[in-house]
Amino acid sequence: MTGLAEQLIALGFRCLDDFVCQDDSDGRGPYIREWKSDQLCPFPEAVRAPILTPPPSDSPPFFDPAADGSGQ
Amino acid sequence: MAKKISQLVAASAAAAANEYEINEAGTSKKVTGAQVATYVRSAGAAFSANKNGTNQTGIAASTFTKLTFGTKAFDNGAAFDNTTNHRWTPPAGRVRMSATAQMSTGVVVGSVYAIALYKNSSLWKSNSIYATVAGDVYLSVTALDNANGTDFYEVFVLGAGAGTKDIVGNANATWFDGEQV
16 A cells, blocks of 8 residues: 555655655554645645644743733 | 762772862762762763664655664663653753664665654754665764753654665664763
8 A cells, every 4th residue: 555655746745845744653654744735735634733842941931911910 | 069979989098199089978088080980971871772673664655754762772861762652861961862774675766765863753853865776775863962851852764765665673773872971
């Protein structure tokens, strides 16, 4: 069976330029890590939400209105 | 600011020039330079991991695929996860990592093959080649970083060209090392 990336390439999309496929070797198989093309992704179900990592400890904190003493 | 060096084994007496006196909790002790060097080496986190001869097969073409490393030659600091996530999470400080992989199947002349270090699940450092002959390709990457204590590092490979690829499992062909420097 042809892999996900190969199917995209067969449709004319270019690896790394138009999409980034990834397999985390966790048994879930390949998925589209990043879709870069201006065209719609032909396999939207294969697009997995980006992995969110906590910001670096030295990054500015998010604005918290509740903690803001300016009123409103 | 004074810092305490603990867990040093005190020499019984200062008998040579290459010995130093330290004071621990008011008690004067002597240690040798060799003891200090041994302590410093063992205190730093370092690991070496490999696949213990098991090939990683069926890697999809044009897909960044995480390499698994189920065997550890050593793991000072117990910071390498060789069972679930196959990643190194070193203590805070400067670290250097190296990874090498041999891809043995699905190598297509003119296609790109890459190895990458991922930091916190994102591509961080990579190295790539174009295959000039069919057969095996040998990929390697080395990088230096200043880890914050929660940063983690993984190895991914990518092989273009049609067909699935295999990674050779021999410990001398595919491995992942890291150390504090």
